[in-house]
Amino acid sequence: MIQLSGIEKTFSGKRPGETLRVLAGIDLEIAQGEIFGIIGRSGAGKSTLLRTINLLERPTRGRVVVEGVDLTALDPRGLETARRSIGMVFQHFNLLSSRTVLGNVALPLELQGRRRQEILAEVMPLLELVGLADKRDAYPATLSGGQKQRVGIARGLASRPRVLLLDEVTSALDPETTRQILALLADINRRLGLTMVLITHEMAVIRALCDRVAVIEAGRIVEQGDVAELFTTPRHPVTRSFVEAELGLELPTDLTLRLVEGPAAEGADALLRVTFRGPAANEPVIARIAREAGTDLNIVFARVEHVRERPVGVMVVEVAGGPEVRDRVVARLRSLGLGVEVKGHVVPAH
Numbered sequence: 001m002i003q004l005s006g007i008e009k010t011f012s013g014k015r016p017g018e019t020l021r022v023l024a025g026i027d028l029e030i031a032q033g034e035i036f037g038i039i040g041r042s043g044a045g046k047s048t049l050l051r052t053i054n055l056l057e058r059p060t061r062g063r064v065v066v067e068g069v070d071l072t073a074l075d076p077r078g079l080e081t082a083r084r085s086i087g088m089v090f091q092h093f094n095l096l097s098s099r100t101v102l103g104n105v106a107l108p109l110e111l112q113g114r115r116r117q118e119i120l121a122e123v124m125p126l127l128e129l130v131g132l133a134d135k136r137d138a139y140p141a142t143l144s145g146g147q148k149q150r151v152g153i154a155r156g157l158a159s160r161p162r163v164l165l166l167d168e169v170t171s172a173l174d175p176e177t178t179r180q181i182l183a184l185l186a187d188i189n190r191r192l193g194l195t196m197v198l199i200t201h202e203m204a205v206i207r208a209l210c211d212r213v214a215v216i217e218a219g220r221i222v223e224q225g226d227v228a229e230l231f232t233t234p235r236h237p238v239t240r241s242f243v244e245a246e247l248g249l250e251l252p253t254d255l256t257l258r259l260v261e262g263p264a265a266e267g268a269d270a271l272l273r274v275t276f277r278g279p280a281a282n283e284p285v286i287a288r289i290a291r292e293a294g295t296d297l298n299i300v301f302a303r304v305e306h307v308r309e310r311p312v313g314v315m316v317v318e319v320a321g322g323p324e325v326r327d328r329v330v331a332r333l334r335s336l337g338l339g340v341e342v343k344g345h346v347v348p349a350h
């Protein structure tokens with residue numbers, strides 16, 4: 001549905017001749033009907049990347065192909081037509097305060113010169129879809145944040161797009177309203193078979209809604225893949241910190257204080273972070289491996305979370321017995337398909 005290849009974007013800096021490279025070497029393919037998330041820290045380039053998809057931001061280099069059409073090669077008129085199949089929803093709603101709910105949602109169709117009766121026939125089902133049919137004559141000032149965003153979503157759908165771009169659409173909302181808006185978007189995706197691309201700095205949003213995700217850092221995609229996969233085996237440090245914060249997997253403070261990275265000191269225990277998904281999450285692997293290795297494996301903490309309805313388990317395990325035993329345990333865990341990371345070593349508290 002969407003192919004970005006070799007996307008680069010530079011802006012001119014404050015000083016003469018200075019250029020800021022905000023996106024570099026972005027390649028991305030998004031399939032029809034999927035919900036694709038782009039996550040990154042503030043300033044990573046998320047908004048700029050999202051806005052290249054409808055060419056609100058024209059890339060300095062690279063190609064943007066949507067439904068087989070190279071948008072970068074179109075003339076202004078062709079681009080205007082192509083953009084009708086790409087809707088957009090914004091963080092701060094961007095509603096016109098002087099227009100009613102109906103008037104706001106109708107606006108894109110009015111700009112296309114459609115007839116009033118036709119517009120009404122298009123807009124009313126959209127207001128039903130987002131649960132705002134009874135608010136058609138209300139003005140934005142009288143609506144809650146969640147209702148305003150429902151109007152924003154209905155407006156984004158007005159020209160019957162096949163792609164919907166979502167720019168931090170829940171960042172201005174409280175947790176309960178966020179949950180409702182995410183549920184609405186999932187429902188719209190299912191009903192209309194729409195392709196959705198969203199940007200966010202919250203892993204909770206990715207976890208709740210997305211099929212696949214790309215992690216962007218300093219203008220580059222550092223990792224991408226299936227959401228459940230990324231939660232169990234994050235490779236890049238930025239991905240890891242997003243995942244750990246979302247699943248509440250940071251080490252307990254007392255352990256962090258005792259943790260020494262690098263080679264083991266005499267008598268220190270290794271600290272392993274073990275991740276597993278699917279059926280392995282339910283197997284008593286640790287007891288078995290401890291028996292096999294003839295050592296103590298102390299589970300410091302363990303939890304199983306569900307990501308996209310699949311169990312994702314994480315344990316932090318302390319392994320006594322020195323480097324040889326540690327390596328044996330690590331190899332055995334890996335042979336069972338579990339993810340293992342040696343976090344460092346701790347001197348036992350007792």
Ligand SMILES: Nc1ncnc2c1ncn2[C@@H]1O[C@H](COP(=O)(O)OP(=O)(O)OP(=O)(O)O)[C@@H](O)[C@H]1O
Nearest residue numbers: 011020022040041042043044045046047048049201
């Ligand atoms: N029009 C512009 N001119 C100059 N620099 C820009 C322009 N637009 C964005 N930038 C810079 O590009 C970088 C990426 O910005 P972008 O808004 O894409 O990041 P982001 O990941 O969406 O961040 P945030 O979550 O804070 O919105 C930032 O350093 C920003 O200052």
